[in-house]
Amino acid sequence: MTPRPVLNRSLLALTGLVLLGGGLLILFAGLGLYRRHDLVPPAGWPLTTADDVLLGSADRARWSSQGWWWWPAVIAALALTALLALWWLLVQLRRRRPGALSVGGTPPQEGVEVRDRALGDAIAAEAGALPGCEHAAVRITGRPAHPRTHVGLTLTPRAGPGAALGALREGPLRTAQRSTGLPDMPTEVRLRVARHKPHRAE
DSSP, rough: OOOHHHHHHHHHHHHHHHHHHHHHHHHHHHHHHHHTTTTOTTTTOOSSSOOSSOOOOHHHHHHHHTTTTHHHHHHHHHHHHHHHHHHHHHHHHHSSOOOOEEESSOOGGGGOEEEEHHHHHHHHHHHHHHOOOOOOOOEEOOOOOOOEEEEEEEOOOOOOOHHHHHHIIIIIIIHHHHHHHHHHOOEEEEEEEOOOOOOOOO
């Protein structure tokens, strides 16, 4: 796992713990668990009884004096924050890349694996050297047992799409399939033609 996903998930876990702690404080106070179980919270502990509130009358009056727009703006900001946090959670939970693929089938032979980026770079390098191909970009997604290959090919103006696809299938993709030992590697290919200046007839 790269440092960026680790940082994202660490921050997400920390935020979740803070929110969970706040929710438990409110729950304990609302249900009167301190009184029922004869628990004595620390001095200055917030929300110790069911009558406690997050904002006292003085605080509510002070913030309400800001104008009619204040509380709608606060509610909108909190709702937006909750939606962004939910989106962030879903993004972190959804694994877009397989990470590592076994070499020689499943289980891997002697624990040999190849990173998805390294395999994608190898496919792109081989595809970029095909006749009629000017540039190639490869991205591998999915799970390690069922990866999906996304290939973007930029063809020269004179290249034929059919010939380019055939060369890609029989060359780089077949090599990658043999290397990983997977019976099937679904592939999506996007073709585009490189821009060229119009020829001037004289």
